[in-house]
Amino acid sequence: MQKTNRTRRLVRCALLAAVYTVLCLVLGYASFGPVQFRIAESLVMLPVFGPEYIVSSVLGCFLANLLGSTPIDVIFGTAATLVAAAGTWLLRNVRIRGLVIPASLPPVLVNAVIVGALELTFFVPDAAATLPAAAFNALTVGLGEIICCSVLGVGLVKLIETNPALREFFH
Template structure:
């Protein structure tokens, strides 16, 4: 019998994280798609700092919310990729204050490029559109992660069972 990588508890945690991420993204009445967006659920992208099982949970939650909320297949792929890469990077961060940085960078770069591509379909207008969209996506992500995500980390750090080494 082979040993599973995640325990039932970790798989359950990942599933709950995916469900909460998708629900927050799909149910909150604030801009969450397009150039100017603030996904409150992105505050959860700091969770891999404490929980490795948050990595697949966030990726699945992002994929589901993009699948159900965006008509663009590229968004399903690249939006999910940005969240997955950010979660993997966040899991390797050693200092809590830096945990919000990977999601901001990954989403600004990847989602900013994706939105610029959709709005210009390549050509000379891509780079100005990319600069604008990377800035606006990065700004919304910074608010979600450095404000809400930092508060979430601070609250989780006070849970004795979650003391980070």
């Protein structure tokens, strides 16, 4: 029985990593660049259901960045997702009116700083590495993360928690 559970978790994580990757690549116009609206980031809220979803988020981000972005994004973007997903897991039990809103804040803040302020400002060849540019990049990435994690991701978690079949699949 324990081996079956481990196999199910592994398959579930691989499936979700693939979904993250495909969403980023299919919606590449919005997933990469200075203004990011990465729908796949809503899946970074899944560590609310277990630490194994940290792995699926990080693997999906790594593959998406490897196949659709730059080597710098493979490093910084994947590191940002690791920190963000771990933060989501750490805040999984903190709720506001029953919603995991606090758990959505690590992806917003971490990506705004690492991807927006640092990566896009200092490692994009045509970017002006200035404080206003860093603030603008952090703002645009942060706003995309708010929509994808704090709105869509929190909604996804609520849907999973209130649907018995989905709840069983993700737990």
